[in-house]
Amino acid sequence: MAVMFHSQCLPIYAVSLLPRNLRHTEALRTMSSATTRGGDFEQLALPLFASLYNHAHWLTRNQDEAEDLVQETFSKALRAFDAFQPGTNFKAWMFRILRNTFLSTRAGIAASRTVFLEDHPETLDTTAAGPTPEDNLIRLDNQAALHAALERLQPHLREILLLCEVEEIKYKDIAVILDVPIGTVMSRISRARRTLRSLLQPPLGASL
Amino acid sequence: MTQSIQLNQAVEHLDPERLSAFIDGELPPTGQQGIEQHLTTCHTCTLRVLSATQLKAATARAGHRFAEPHEALARLTAQLRSQIQAKPQLQAEAKRTARIHSIPSLRLAAWTVLAAVILLTISLVGWRQLHQTNTLAAELLDQHLATLSSGATPQVISTDRHTVKPWFQGRLPFSFNLPDATALPPDTTLKGADLTYLNNQPAALLLFTIHKHEVSIFLTQRAISPTFTTLPSTRAGFTLHTATTPDLCIIAVSDVNPADLNLLVASLLQAQAGG
Numbered sequence: 001m002a003v004m005f006h007s008q009c010l011p012i013y014a015v016s017l018l019p020r021n022l023r024h025t026e027a028l029r030t031m032s033s034a035t036t037r038g039g040d041f042e043q044l045a046l047p048l049f050a051s052l053y054n055h056a057h058w059l060t061r062n063q064d065e066a067e068d069l070v071q072e073t074f075s076k077a078l079r080a081f082d083a084f085q086p087g088t089n090f091k092a093w094m095f096r097i098l099r100n101t102f103l104s105t106r107a108g109i110a111a112s113r114t115v116f117l118e119d120h121p122e123t124l125d126t127t128a129a130g131p132t133p134e135d136n137l138i139r140l141d142n143q144a145a146l147h148a149a150l151e152r153l154q155p156h157l158r159e160i161l162l163l164c165e166v167e168e169i170k171y172k173d174i175a176v177i178l179d180v181p182i183g184t185v186m187s188r189i190s191r192a193r194r195t196l197r198s199l200l201q202p203p204l205g206a207s208l
Numbered sequence: 209m210t211q212s213i214q215l216n217q218a219v220e221h222l223d224p225e226r227l228s229a230f231i232d233g234e235l236p237p238t239g240q241q242g243i244e245q246h247l248t249t250c251h252t253c254t255l256r257v258l259s260a261t262q263l264k265a266a267t268a269r270a271g272h273r274f275a276e277p278h279e280a281l282a283r284l285t286a287q288l289r290s291q292i293q294a295k296p297q298l299q300a301e302a303k304r305t306a307r308i309h310s311i312p313s314l315r316l317a318a319w320t321v322l323a324a325v326i327l328l329t330i331s332l333v334g335w336r337q338l339h340q341t342n343t344l345a346a347e348l349l350d351q352h353l354a355t356l357s358s359g360a361t362p363q364v365i366s367t368d369r370h371t372v373k374p375w376f377q378g379r380l381p382f383s384f385n386l387p388d389a390t391a392l393p394p395d396t397t398l399k400g401a402d403l404t405y406l407n408n409q410p411a412a413l414l415l416f417t418i419h420k421h422e423v424s425i426f427l428t429q430r431a432i433s434p435t436f437t438t439l440p441s442t443r444a445g446f447t448l449h450t451a452t453t454p455d456l457c458i459i460a461v462s463d464v465n466p467a468d469l470n471l472l473v474a475s476l477l478q479a480q481a482g483g
Contacts, residue, residue, distance in 0.1 A: 038292030042285075049281055057274035064395060067280050068420050071287055071465070075445075078291055146270035164232065165264055166271035171234050190228035197263060 041081045044090050045074060051091075051167060052098055058162055059102050059155075069105070073098040092173035095163065099177055149199040157192035164189050222246065222253045231260050283465045290466065294442045344407060345443050351404060352424040352446065352461040355415060362400030362415055372401045372414070379403050380410050382429050384456055387479040393471035395419050416472060421464035423472060430457045449473050453480045 052073060056066040077084075077097050084093055102108040150158055163169045163177065171189075175182045222230070222243065229235050230243050247254045354360055364375040369386035376383070380403070389398070395418060402413040404426070411428040430452055439448050439459065449460040451473050460473050 042288060049284060050276055053276040053280065054272060054274045063277060064419050067277060071284055074284060074288060075291060078288060143270055146266055147273065150270055161267060162271045165268040186225055186229055190225040193228055193260065193263060194224060196267065
């Protein structure tokens with residue numbers, strides 16, 4: 001790094017060898033182009049701030065860590081913005097960077113070591129049936145109960161459920177964000193819903 | 209599994225995964241229509257779809273739980289603007305370096321060399337100052353980056369100002385005050401310190417953390433460091449904040465947002481005034 005930063009001083013000699021107006025124009029064009037690109041990034045990325053923060057808070061479970069995570073995500077995304085392909089899903093791209101950044105933190109590394117059973121179908125009880133009509137009689141108007149159930153949900157199930165329900169991201173984009181096959185996305189979302197439903201039942205299942 | 213409706217053969221109800229994909233609109237049109245047709249005749253599955261849809265909507269409401277802290281967006285915007293301003297400068301410098309290799313004509317080169325010599329002669333004094341400022345900024349940044357490496361351990365490791373400050377006695381030709389932990393801005397911690405050299409002069413390097421960001425604070429004698437006041441405010445995405453007291457020059461280097469860095473520098477200035 002030391003060599004890199006010191007070498008930035010060297011072009012001062014070299015620059016003076018160019019016609020001054022050419023040098024100035026070129027520099028202005030470069031700065032203008034990069035500033036416009038930065039403006040484009042802001043226009044696309046800043047509206048996602050609230051969503052990214054909410055998701056980061058669910059991941060980190062801490063306000064300061066969530067803000068730091070989002071700041072780092074934006075910083076990385078800005079640096080990599082030239083690599084973003086227009087026409088692809090920018091929101092999914094940002095959420096992927098957020099997730100990868102989270103996975104590089106201590107909490108994220110611990111989470112990534114978890115092995116998910118539904119990703120290994122041979123370990124699952126495939127005979128398990130869906131809920132009966134009686135099981136559907138749960139209360140969904142109790143926000144506190146839902147919050148508590150979401151808190152108790154396993155992190156990988158909660159994460160995918162939030163991407164699907166809250167962020168309304170399509171399965172194919174969730175597959176890109178989580179770096180898993182689309183079949184895993186489908187089975188994991190289904191499992192997350194069944195688990196969430198079961199977590200809502202014990203205290204409230206008897207009432208409608 | 210086929211694209212047709214996946215039914216549980218024993219009770220002929222919808223498979224949970226297909227039901228889930230159905231309410232998300234993730235099935236192909238034929239699969240979607242097949243399930244809709246099944247629902248017209250199956251009361252049980254209709255109830256399950258209704259219940260799943262309600263759970264989906266309720267989860268979406270409950271998941272929107274954490275609102276961003278007050279001014280968090282402003283902090284983020286400031287950080288981005290700083291980064292955006294730093295980026296074109298680096299790119300412009302890189303382009304300039306590239307252009308020097310593409311001069312088409314030797315004659316043009318000769319004229320430009322002559323022009324450069326004249327220009328350099330005229331602006332020698334101003335350039336020397338600029339060069340010195342750039343070198344100092346690079347030196348500050350290099351030292352800050354060195355503290356970020358995992359193997360870098362401060363010479364004195366302590367969060368207590370009563371340990372850190374006396375450690376410099378006899379090592380520096382000047383003294384300074386450190387604010388008490390309670391006088392530091394929120395979530396700001398003193399980690400330790402190093403004795404270092406800036407511009408070939410001894411300096412104190414204080415290491416802080418703000419949130420999870422590392423901060424390097426350089427303290428040096430003002431009388432021997434007049435060029436520090438002309439340092440750029442950002443370099444390579446890092447903020448350089450300079451402040452002075454009658455005796456000291458304080459330079460802060462970090463990638464934390466400038467507002468938080470200003471608070472820390474302000475608390476250091478206050479400590480000097482109070483000492």
